[in-house]
Amino acid sequence: MMPWSAQREAQITDAELTELRACILQKTGIYISESKSFEWHTKLGPHLATLPADERKNFVSRVHSEPDYRQKIINLLTVGESYFYRNHPHFEALEHRILPALIEDNAPTKRLRIWSAGCAAGEEPYSLAMLLDRAFPELKTWHVTICATDINTAFLAKAEQGIYTPWSFRGVPEALRTRYFTPMDAQRYAIASHIRSQVQFEYFNLITHPMRPPRGAQYDLILCRNVLIYFPHDLAVRVTANLENALFPRGFLILGHSESFSAHTALETIYSHATFYYRKPPVSGATAPPTRHSHSLIPGILPVMPANDSAPPNKSKDTPLAPTHPPARENTLSLIQLAEEHAIMGELDAAERILDELALRASRPHHRIEFLRAVIADQRDDASASLQHLKQAIFLNKDFTIAHYYQGVIAERENDRTAAKRAYRNTIALTATMPPDAKVDSSSGITALRLHEIAAERLKELDF
């Protein structure tokens, strides 16, 4: 066990943490709320414990002034949660809508340029390469580039190696793993060399401004999933505008499950295969309105942000905490909110641990806990568990509007049109009874009117 004095040295002080948060935010865009700062303690502790006393004392100033050392700390602090074929609906849309459209458009030049921005250890770009190899053999005669970038050099090195543990294969059909990976031992699988050579990895910091895209290029397809959630709102807006500029006209942009544009973007929002993504219009408007961006737990929800809202994501003004609640209830709601923050960041295990703790403490079930369990199950691609939790949430609170809507999204994805239509009708009926600009509970701030419109659009499409 570490001696007590070493344990104390391993602890980052509050003053150091404040300075470090500012420096990391400035250099990487990554914002961490105070409520989650304890995670940095856990991540930095073992490193600080290894430092000699004089280096330990200068730890934060070295992060400021020494780029190599700073990179080491960035490598420790960035979250690289990823796995192959993460968010199946995106890959369905890629296979059946996005790539066929791009192949048709680019047939005269036979070129296709793809950028995976914030690729972590490579699961996302390799999933794309496997999809192209399996479903689009005609591309073998094309010039296809998959450029994959990240700010974490350790992730990039791992990606180049192409060796993965079973954790990266959550939800991947066995047949795909057998086809594209060779087992090295019980815990390690090496990706096929023809897939590995399809992807070029490089360091790229998304917050550099003005942004010159990697290789100075424009792209037909950009995936930037589960990266912007770490940035404050105004920075995420700027980065999304840069990504938009990096697209060719008619190019596609895919953001993460909990990231979405509001209505103020020049990009067209497309809904298919029960997911949302974006397409640049044929001729880019030089005077396009500024892109807006926000975070949501619910797929397809496009929250409308207040015009001057520049709060970091975790400091959302839409916090459902009411200051007048008695302390015990407030405590439960604060914990639910913390679990929501984790779920938004894709940190599903952490979110579930909080919910388990809450379930142990609570005298009775809570509709928002069930709802969050549904969101987590959906992010784990377990539709039937998700539907089960939504049913329970609605049983506990039959007017829980967002749960009805979410039921519709999942039922639609599962091709259960009858259930999807019923759920959208319920959403329409409930939102019709609310003031149009009222915020829908647990929805990251969408208004009743907007949710009403979205549900009506979905219903119209299903009735068609």
Ligand SMILES: C[S@@+](CC[C@H](N)C(=O)[O-])C[C@H]1O[C@@H](n2cnc3c(N)ncnc32)[C@H](O)[C@@H]1O
């Ligand atoms: C949670 S992972 C997402 C991986 C993958 N896109 C996915 O959805 O599975 C977020 C990645 O964003 C990277 N990242 C964070 N800030 C960045 C920045 N300023 N520029 C480039 N990448 C960044 C992190 O290093 C990390 O690998």
